[in-house]
Amino acid sequence: MWLLPSFRAALAWVLLSLVLATELSLQESLLLKSLGLSAKPSPKAPIPVPSVLWRIFQKRRTQPAANQAPGDGCRVEEFNVPGNIIRVFGDRGHFLHEEQPQGLLCLQKLLYFNLSVLEQDERLTMAQLEVRFSRSSYQPSSQGQPFELRLYQSSQLALQGMPSPGHRRKLLLEQSFAQLHKSLLFNLSAVVKDWRTLGRNLGLVLEISASGSEEPAAPASRGLQSPCGSITSFLDASLLVVTLSPQHCKASRSKRSAQRPPVAPSALCKPRRLYISFSDVGWENWIIAPQGYLANYCLGQCPFPLTAELNSTNHAILQTMVHSLDPEGTPQPCCVPVRLSPISILYYDNSDNVVLRHYEDMVVDECGCR
Numbered sequence: 356m357w358l359l360p361s362f363r364a365a366l367a368w369v370l371l372s373l374v375l376a377t378e379l380s381l382q383e384s385l386l387l388k389s390l391g392l393s394a395k396p397s398p399k400a401p402i403p404v405p406s407v408l409w410r411i412f413q414k415r416r417t418q419p420a421a422n423q424a425p426g427d428g429c430r431v432e433e434f435n436v437p438g439n440i441i442r443v444f445g446d447r448g449h450f451l452h453e454e455q456p457q458g459l460l461c462l463q464k465l466l467y468f469n470l471s472v473l474e475q476d477e478r479l480t481m482a483q484l485e486v487r488f489s490r491s492s493y494q495p496s497s498q499g500q501p502f503e504l505r506l507y508q509s510s511q512l513a514l515q516g517m518p519s520p521g522h523r524r525k526l527l528l529e530q531s532f533a534q535l536h537k538s539l540l541f542n543l544s545a546v547v548k549d550w551r552t553l554g555r556n557l558g559l560v561l562e563i564s565a566s567g568s569e570e571p572a573a574p575a576s577r578g579l580q581s582p583c584g585s586i587t588s589f590l591d592a593s594l595l596v597v598t599l600s601p602q603h604c605k606a607s608r609s610k611r612s613a614q615r616p617p618v619a620p621s622a623l624c625k626p627r628r629l630y631i632s633f634s635d636v637g638w639e640n641w642i643i644a645p646q647g648y649l650a651n652y653c654l655g656q657c658p659f660p661l662t663a664e665l666n667s668t669n670h671a672i673l674q675t676m677v678h679s680l681d682p683e684g685t686p687q688p689c690c691v692p693v694r695l696s697p698i699s700i701l702y703y704d705n706s707d708n709v710v711l712r713h714y715e716d717m718v719v720d721e722c723g724c725r
Protein backbone atom coordinates (compact mmCIF):
# COMPACT_ATOMS: atom_id res chain seq x y z
CA MET A 356 0.00 0.00 0.00
CA TRP A 357 1.40 3.37 -0.90
CA LEU A 358 -1.12 5.59 0.86
CA LEU A 359 0.11 8.89 2.17
CA PRO A 360 0.87 8.64 5.92
CA SER A 361 -1.52 11.53 6.70
CA PHE A 362 -4.28 9.79 4.78
CA ARG A 363 -3.65 6.56 6.66
CA ALA A 364 -3.82 8.42 9.96
CA ALA A 365 -7.12 10.01 8.94
CA LEU A 366 -8.53 6.64 7.91
CA ALA A 367 -7.50 5.10 11.23
CA TRP A 368 -9.15 8.01 13.02
CA VAL A 369 -12.41 7.56 11.11
CA LEU A 370 -12.44 3.81 11.86
CA LEU A 371 -11.70 4.42 15.52
CA SER A 372 -14.51 6.98 15.78
CA LEU A 373 -16.90 4.52 14.18
CA VAL A 374 -15.99 1.82 16.68
CA LEU A 375 -16.36 4.24 19.57
CA ALA A 376 -19.73 5.49 18.31
CA THR A 377 -21.08 1.93 18.04
CA GLU A 378 -19.80 1.15 21.50
CA LEU A 379 -21.43 4.29 22.88
CA SER A 380 -24.80 3.67 21.26
CA LEU A 381 -24.80 0.13 22.66
CA GLN A 382 -24.08 1.48 26.12
CA GLU A 383 -26.71 4.15 25.72
CA SER A 384 -29.37 1.65 24.74
CA LEU A 385 -28.48 -0.53 27.74
CA LEU A 386 -28.73 2.49 30.00
CA LEU A 387 -32.07 3.56 28.52
CA LYS A 388 -33.37 0.03 28.98
CA SER A 389 -32.43 0.10 32.64
CA LEU A 390 -34.39 3.35 32.90
CA GLY A 391 -37.42 1.57 31.46
CA LEU A 392 -37.25 3.09 27.95
CA SER A 393 -37.13 1.26 24.62
CA ALA A 394 -35.40 4.08 22.74
CA LYS A 395 -34.15 7.58 23.34
CA PRO A 396 -37.25 9.78 23.48
CA SER A 397 -37.43 12.78 21.18
CA PRO A 398 -40.45 14.82 22.24
CA LYS A 399 -42.38 16.20 19.27
CA ALA A 400 -45.33 17.92 20.88
CA PRO A 401 -44.44 17.90 24.55
CA ILE A 402 -47.16 18.95 26.94
CA PRO A 403 -46.25 21.43 29.67
CA VAL A 404 -45.08 19.81 32.90
CA PRO A 405 -48.08 19.57 35.23
CA SER A 406 -47.53 21.71 38.31
CA VAL A 407 -48.21 18.80 40.65
CA LEU A 408 -45.20 16.93 39.22
CA TRP A 409 -42.97 19.98 39.63
CA ARG A 410 -44.08 20.29 43.24
CA ILE A 411 -43.32 16.65 44.03
CA PHE A 412 -40.00 16.81 42.21
CA GLN A 413 -38.90 19.98 44.02
CA LYS A 414 -39.92 18.57 47.38
CA ARG A 415 -37.91 15.41 46.85
CA ARG A 416 -34.93 17.39 45.75
CA THR A 417 -34.89 19.77 48.69
CA GLN A 418 -35.53 17.06 51.25
CA PRO A 419 -32.16 15.36 51.78
CA ALA A 420 -32.23 11.60 51.48
CA ALA A 421 -30.84 11.39 55.02
CA ASN A 422 -34.16 12.65 56.40
CA GLN A 423 -36.26 10.17 54.53
CA ALA A 424 -37.65 7.11 56.19
CA PRO A 425 -36.69 3.76 54.67
CA GLY A 426 -38.77 2.93 51.62
CA ASP A 427 -39.81 6.58 51.08
CA GLY A 428 -39.05 6.38 47.41
CA CYS A 429 -41.74 3.75 47.08
CA ARG A 430 -44.56 5.96 48.37
CA VAL A 431 -46.06 9.07 46.92
CA GLU A 432 -46.78 11.08 50.06
CA GLU A 433 -48.74 13.74 48.16
CA PHE A 434 -51.40 11.20 47.22
CA ASN A 435 -50.76 8.80 50.09
CA VAL A 436 -50.40 5.75 47.87
CA PRO A 437 -47.57 3.30 47.20
CA GLY A 438 -45.67 4.05 43.99
CA ASN A 439 -42.37 5.04 42.44
CA ILE A 440 -43.48 6.14 38.96
CA ILE A 441 -45.92 8.97 38.27
CA ARG A 442 -46.98 9.43 34.66
CA VAL A 443 -49.19 12.09 33.15
CA PHE A 444 -50.83 10.88 29.94
CA GLY A 445 -52.06 13.40 27.43
CA ASP A 446 -55.47 12.81 25.88
CA ARG A 447 -55.28 11.26 22.40
CA GLY A 448 -59.01 11.21 21.75
CA HIS A 449 -61.09 13.28 19.34
CA PHE A 450 -64.33 15.22 19.22
CA LEU A 451 -67.35 13.11 18.42
CA HIS A 452 -69.26 15.74 16.47
CA GLU A 453 -68.38 17.33 13.19
CA GLU A 454 -70.03 20.68 13.61
CA GLN A 455 -70.79 22.86 16.58
CA PRO A 456 -73.14 20.77 18.72
CA GLN A 457 -76.75 21.87 18.90
CA GLY A 458 -78.94 22.97 21.78
CA LEU A 459 -77.76 22.48 25.31
CA LEU A 460 -75.13 19.88 24.52
CA CYS A 461 -71.95 21.90 24.33
CA LEU A 462 -69.30 19.32 23.83
CA GLN A 463 -68.89 15.62 23.27
CA LYS A 464 -65.45 14.12 23.12
CA LEU A 465 -63.77 10.75 23.27
CA LEU A 466 -60.97 10.74 25.83
CA TYR A 467 -58.28 8.20 25.10
CA PHE A 468 -55.16 7.54 27.13
CA ASN A 469 -52.68 5.05 25.73
CA LEU A 470 -51.41 3.09 28.72
CA SER A 471 -49.37 0.60 26.72
CA VAL A 472 -46.10 1.85 28.27
CA LEU A 473 -47.06 0.39 31.65
CA GLU A 474 -45.12 -2.79 32.21
CA GLN A 475 -46.64 -6.08 33.32
CA ASP A 476 -45.10 -6.05 36.77
CA GLU A 477 -46.09 -2.47 37.60
CA ARG A 478 -48.88 -2.29 40.15
CA LEU A 479 -51.32 0.54 39.48
CA THR A 480 -52.14 2.32 42.72
CA MET A 481 -53.90 5.47 41.57
CA ALA A 482 -55.46 7.05 38.47
CA GLN A 483 -56.86 10.55 38.44
CA LEU A 484 -58.48 12.32 35.52
CA GLU A 485 -58.06 16.06 35.27
CA VAL A 486 -60.33 18.15 33.07
CA ARG A 487 -59.31 21.76 32.52
CA PHE A 488 -60.52 24.58 30.34
CA SER A 489 -57.95 26.83 28.85
CA ARG A 490 -57.73 30.28 30.33
CA SER A 491 -59.07 32.01 27.25
CA SER A 492 -62.37 30.22 27.64
CA TYR A 493 -62.83 31.69 31.07
CA GLN A 494 -66.22 33.15 30.65
CA PRO A 495 -69.35 32.20 32.54
CA SER A 496 -72.19 30.75 30.53
CA SER A 497 -74.40 33.56 29.32
CA GLN A 498 -77.24 32.91 31.73
CA GLY A 499 -74.80 32.43 34.60
CA GLN A 500 -76.00 28.88 34.91
CA PRO A 501 -73.80 25.94 35.71
CA PHE A 502 -72.73 23.24 33.32
CA GLU A 503 -73.36 19.53 33.61
CA LEU A 504 -70.50 17.16 33.04
CA ARG A 505 -71.08 13.49 32.33
CA LEU A 506 -68.44 10.85 31.88
CA TYR A 507 -69.23 7.52 30.28
CA GLN A 508 -67.17 4.43 29.83
CA SER A 509 -67.43 3.40 26.22
CA SER A 510 -67.85 -0.28 25.54
CA GLN A 511 -67.52 0.06 21.81
CA LEU A 512 -65.03 1.96 19.71
CA ALA A 513 -66.29 5.48 19.10
CA LEU A 514 -65.57 6.56 15.57
CA GLN A 515 -64.91 10.11 14.56
CA GLY A 516 -67.98 11.94 13.37
CA MET A 517 -70.39 9.31 14.64
CA PRO A 518 -73.42 10.58 16.51
CA SER A 519 -73.51 9.61 20.16
CA PRO A 520 -76.83 7.76 20.58
CA GLY A 521 -75.50 4.75 18.72
CA HIS A 522 -72.82 4.09 21.35
CA ARG A 523 -73.11 1.51 23.99
CA ARG A 524 -71.79 3.19 27.09
CA LYS A 525 -72.09 3.23 30.84
CA LEU A 526 -72.46 6.38 32.93
CA LEU A 527 -69.52 6.63 35.32
CA LEU A 528 -70.15 9.96 36.93
CA GLU A 529 -72.05 13.18 36.73
CA GLN A 530 -71.15 16.56 38.16
CA SER A 531 -72.28 20.11 37.76
CA PHE A 532 -69.83 22.96 37.86
CA ALA A 533 -69.88 26.68 37.24
CA GLN A 534 -66.31 27.85 37.49
CA LEU A 535 -64.21 27.28 34.44
CA HIS A 536 -60.90 28.31 35.92
CA LYS A 537 -60.79 25.42 38.36
CA SER A 538 -59.74 22.05 37.11
CA LEU A 539 -61.99 19.11 37.82
CA LEU A 540 -60.44 15.98 39.29
CA PHE A 541 -61.95 12.51 39.20
CA ASN A 542 -60.80 9.32 40.84
CA LEU A 543 -60.72 6.69 38.10
CA SER A 544 -58.56 4.08 39.83
CA ALA A 545 -61.08 1.29 39.49
CA VAL A 546 -61.84 2.03 35.81
CA VAL A 547 -58.22 2.38 34.74
CA LYS A 548 -57.15 -0.85 36.47
CA ASP A 549 -59.55 -2.64 34.18
CA TRP A 550 -57.96 -0.99 31.10
CA ARG A 551 -54.80 -2.99 31.58
CA THR A 552 -56.52 -6.10 30.30
CA LEU A 553 -55.80 -6.28 26.59
CA GLY A 554 -58.51 -4.72 24.47
CA ARG A 555 -60.43 -3.27 27.41
CA ASN A 556 -59.30 0.32 27.00
CA LEU A 557 -61.89 1.82 24.68
CA GLY A 558 -61.67 5.26 26.23
CA LEU A 559 -64.21 7.48 27.88
CA VAL A 560 -66.88 9.74 26.47
CA LEU A 561 -67.04 13.19 28.01
CA GLU A 562 -70.15 15.28 27.57
CA ILE A 563 -70.66 18.81 28.78
CA SER A 564 -74.00 20.49 28.50
CA ALA A 565 -75.40 23.78 29.67
CA SER A 566 -77.99 23.21 32.33
CA GLY A 567 -81.31 25.03 32.32
CA SER A 568 -84.57 24.86 30.50
CA GLU A 569 -84.50 24.08 26.84
CA GLU A 570 -85.67 27.23 25.10
CA PRO A 571 -87.06 26.69 21.66
CA ALA A 572 -86.33 30.28 20.57
CA ALA A 573 -82.82 30.61 19.23
CA PRO A 574 -80.92 32.76 21.72
CA ALA A 575 -78.96 34.35 18.89
CA SER A 576 -82.09 35.96 17.53
CA ARG A 577 -82.40 37.86 20.80
CA GLY A 578 -78.83 38.97 20.63
CA LEU A 579 -77.64 36.60 23.37
CA GLN A 580 -74.70 34.24 23.30
CA SER A 581 -75.25 30.53 23.01
CA PRO A 582 -75.78 28.91 26.45
CA CYS A 583 -72.47 27.15 26.06
CA GLY A 584 -70.46 30.35 25.95
CA SER A 585 -66.98 29.57 24.73
CA ILE A 586 -66.61 26.33 26.67
CA THR A 587 -65.97 24.36 23.52
CA SER A 588 -63.03 26.54 22.58
CA PHE A 589 -60.70 24.56 24.66
CA LEU A 590 -60.70 21.65 26.83
CA ASP A 591 -57.67 19.87 28.10
CA ALA A 592 -57.79 16.42 29.68
CA SER A 593 -54.99 14.39 31.20
CA LEU A 594 -54.69 11.25 33.26
CA LEU A 595 -52.27 11.00 36.17
CA VAL A 596 -51.29 7.41 36.93
CA VAL A 597 -49.18 6.20 39.86
CA THR A 598 -47.60 2.76 39.70
CA LEU A 599 -45.22 0.73 41.79
CA SER A 600 -42.46 -1.05 39.93
CA PRO A 601 -40.96 -3.53 42.40
CA GLN A 602 -37.82 -3.83 40.33
CA HIS A 603 -36.87 -0.25 41.17
CA CYS A 604 -38.00 -0.28 44.73
CA LYS A 605 -36.44 -1.96 47.70
CA ALA A 606 -38.75 -2.58 50.62
CA SER A 607 -36.33 -1.15 53.13
CA ARG A 608 -33.08 0.54 52.54
CA SER A 609 -30.28 1.67 54.75
CA LYS A 610 -30.20 5.33 55.62
CA ARG A 611 -27.77 7.57 53.91
CA SER A 612 -25.06 8.82 56.23
CA ALA A 613 -25.51 12.47 56.99
CA GLN A 614 -21.86 13.40 57.21
CA ARG A 615 -19.42 13.38 54.35
CA PRO A 616 -16.71 10.70 54.22
CA PRO A 617 -13.74 11.46 56.50
CA VAL A 618 -10.67 12.94 54.90
CA ALA A 619 -8.50 9.95 54.11
CA PRO A 620 -5.17 9.89 52.31
CA SER A 621 -6.29 10.26 48.73
CA ALA A 622 -4.68 7.03 47.52
CA LEU A 623 -7.09 5.00 49.70
CA CYS A 624 -10.43 3.70 48.53
CA LYS A 625 -13.04 6.46 48.81
CA PRO A 626 -15.85 8.17 46.88
CA ARG A 627 -14.66 10.66 44.23
CA ARG A 628 -16.68 13.52 42.86
CA LEU A 629 -18.34 12.92 39.48
CA TYR A 630 -20.99 15.25 38.11
CA ILE A 631 -23.05 13.77 35.27
CA SER A 632 -24.53 16.43 33.05
CA PHE A 633 -27.43 15.18 30.93
CA SER A 634 -26.59 17.66 28.19
CA ASP A 635 -23.09 16.19 27.93
CA VAL A 636 -24.63 12.83 27.05
CA GLY A 637 -27.13 14.44 24.64
CA TRP A 638 -30.16 13.79 26.81
CA GLU A 639 -31.15 17.38 27.53
CA ASN A 640 -34.13 17.46 25.17
CA TRP A 641 -36.07 14.72 26.92
CA ILE A 642 -34.91 14.93 30.52
CA ILE A 643 -36.74 17.89 31.99
CA ALA A 644 -35.05 17.92 35.37
CA PRO A 645 -32.54 17.71 36.93
CA GLN A 646 -30.04 18.98 34.34
CA GLY A 647 -27.47 16.69 35.89
CA TYR A 648 -26.52 15.26 39.24
CA LEU A 649 -23.61 14.33 41.47
CA ALA A 650 -23.22 10.60 40.84
CA ASN A 651 -19.66 10.04 42.21
CA TYR A 652 -17.59 6.92 41.84
CA CYS A 653 -15.21 4.76 43.92
CA LEU A 654 -11.47 4.73 43.45
CA GLY A 655 -8.42 3.89 45.54
CA GLN A 656 -6.24 1.29 47.11
CA CYS A 657 -7.31 -1.41 49.54
CA PRO A 658 -3.93 -2.06 51.21
CA PHE A 659 -2.97 -4.39 54.04
CA PRO A 660 -4.00 -4.01 56.85
CA LEU A 661 -7.50 -2.88 55.99
CA THR A 662 -8.80 -0.36 58.49
CA ALA A 663 -12.39 -0.08 59.64
CA GLU A 664 -12.94 3.05 57.50
CA LEU A 665 -12.51 0.94 54.40
CA ASN A 666 -15.70 -0.96 55.24
CA SER A 667 -14.24 -4.29 54.24
CA THR A 668 -15.73 -7.72 54.58
CA ASN A 669 -13.92 -10.57 56.36
CA HIS A 670 -13.28 -11.99 52.95
CA ALA A 671 -11.59 -8.78 51.81
CA ILE A 672 -9.38 -8.72 54.92
CA LEU A 673 -8.20 -12.27 54.19
CA GLN A 674 -7.69 -11.39 50.54
CA THR A 675 -5.40 -8.44 51.42
CA MET A 676 -3.41 -10.73 53.71
CA VAL A 677 -2.92 -13.25 50.94
CA HIS A 678 -2.13 -10.42 48.53
CA SER A 679 0.58 -9.05 50.82
CA LEU A 680 2.17 -12.51 50.89
CA ASP A 681 1.73 -13.22 47.19
CA PRO A 682 1.19 -9.95 45.27
CA GLU A 683 1.51 -11.65 41.89
CA GLY A 684 -0.94 -14.48 42.47
CA THR A 685 -3.80 -12.69 44.29
CA PRO A 686 -5.02 -9.15 43.59
CA GLN A 687 -6.06 -6.57 46.18
CA PRO A 688 -9.78 -6.41 46.98
CA CYS A 689 -11.76 -3.96 44.82
CA CYS A 690 -12.88 -0.52 45.82
CA VAL A 691 -16.64 -0.56 45.14
CA PRO A 692 -19.79 1.32 46.14
CA VAL A 693 -21.20 -0.04 49.40
CA ARG A 694 -23.91 2.55 49.90
CA LEU A 695 -25.92 4.25 47.17
CA SER A 696 -28.84 6.62 47.28
CA PRO A 697 -31.74 7.32 44.91
CA ILE A 698 -32.75 10.32 42.81
CA SER A 699 -35.95 11.26 40.99
CA ILE A 700 -35.95 12.21 37.32
CA LEU A 701 -38.63 14.14 35.46
CA TYR A 702 -38.72 13.34 31.73
CA TYR A 703 -40.74 12.86 28.55
CA ASP A 704 -41.19 9.23 27.51
CA ASN A 705 -41.41 7.85 23.96
CA SER A 706 -45.07 8.94 23.68
CA ASP A 707 -44.53 12.52 24.93
CA ASN A 708 -46.08 11.77 28.31
CA VAL A 709 -44.53 13.42 31.34
CA VAL A 710 -43.06 10.96 33.82
CA LEU A 711 -41.63 11.46 37.30
CA ARG A 712 -39.74 8.36 38.26
CA HIS A 713 -37.81 7.37 41.31
CA TYR A 714 -34.57 5.51 40.65
CA GLU A 715 -32.70 3.59 43.32
CA ASP A 716 -28.91 3.40 43.51
CA MET A 717 -28.00 6.43 41.40
CA VAL A 718 -25.55 8.19 43.73
CA VAL A 719 -22.47 6.67 45.39
CA ASP A 720 -22.38 7.71 49.04
CA GLU A 721 -19.82 5.32 50.46
CA CYS A 722 -17.19 2.98 49.14
CA GLY A 723 -15.66 -0.14 50.59
CA CYS A 724 -13.08 -2.83 49.87
CA ARG A 725 -14.79 -6.00 48.73
Ligand SMILES: *[C@@H]1O[C@H](CO)[C@@H](O)[C@H](O)[C@H]1NC(C)=O
Pocket residue numbers: 469470471472706
Ligand atom coordinates in the same frame (compact mmCIF):
# COMPACT_ATOMS: atom_id res chain seq x y z
C1 LIG B 1 -50.26 2.99 21.99
O1 LIG B 1 -48.87 3.28 21.96
C2 LIG B 1 -48.08 2.27 21.36
C3 LIG B 1 -46.63 2.67 21.45
O2 LIG B 1 -46.36 3.45 22.52
C4 LIG B 1 -48.50 2.07 19.93
O3 LIG B 1 -47.75 1.03 19.36
C5 LIG B 1 -49.98 1.75 19.86
O4 LIG B 1 -50.39 1.67 18.52
C6 LIG B 1 -50.80 2.81 20.57
N1 LIG B 1 -52.19 2.40 20.58
C7 LIG B 1 -53.17 3.18 20.16
C8 LIG B 1 -54.53 2.59 20.20
O5 LIG B 1 -52.99 4.33 19.80
Ligand SMILES: *[C@@H]1O[C@H](CO)[C@@H](O)[C@H](O)[C@H]1NC(C)=O
Pocket residue numbers: 542543544545
Ligand atom coordinates in the same frame (compact mmCIF):
# COMPACT_ATOMS: atom_id res chain seq x y z
C1 LIG C 1 -60.23 6.08 44.52
O1 LIG C 1 -61.03 4.95 44.29
C2 LIG C 1 -60.52 3.74 44.81
C3 LIG C 1 -61.41 2.57 44.43
O2 LIG C 1 -62.39 2.93 43.54
C4 LIG C 1 -60.40 3.82 46.32
O3 LIG C 1 -59.86 2.64 46.85
C5 LIG C 1 -59.49 5.01 46.66
O4 LIG C 1 -59.44 5.18 48.05
C6 LIG C 1 -60.01 6.29 46.02
N1 LIG C 1 -59.04 7.34 46.25
C7 LIG C 1 -59.34 8.53 46.75
C8 LIG C 1 -58.23 9.49 46.92
O5 LIG C 1 -60.47 8.83 47.05
Ligand SMILES: *[C@@H]1O[C@H](CO)[C@@H](O)[C@H](O)[C@H]1NC(C)=O
Pocket residue numbers: 612615616617624625626663664665666720721722723
Ligand atom coordinates in the same frame (compact mmCIF):
# COMPACT_ATOMS: atom_id res chain seq x y z
C1 LIG D 1 -17.30 3.34 55.65
O1 LIG D 1 -18.51 3.52 56.37
C2 LIG D 1 -18.53 4.65 57.20
C3 LIG D 1 -19.87 4.68 57.93
O2 LIG D 1 -20.55 3.50 57.81
C4 LIG D 1 -18.38 5.93 56.35
O3 LIG D 1 -18.36 7.07 57.17
C5 LIG D 1 -17.10 5.84 55.54
O4 LIG D 1 -17.02 6.93 54.69
C6 LIG D 1 -17.06 4.55 54.75
N1 LIG D 1 -15.79 4.42 54.07
C7 LIG D 1 -15.65 4.67 52.78
C8 LIG D 1 -14.30 4.43 52.22
O5 LIG D 1 -16.57 5.06 52.09
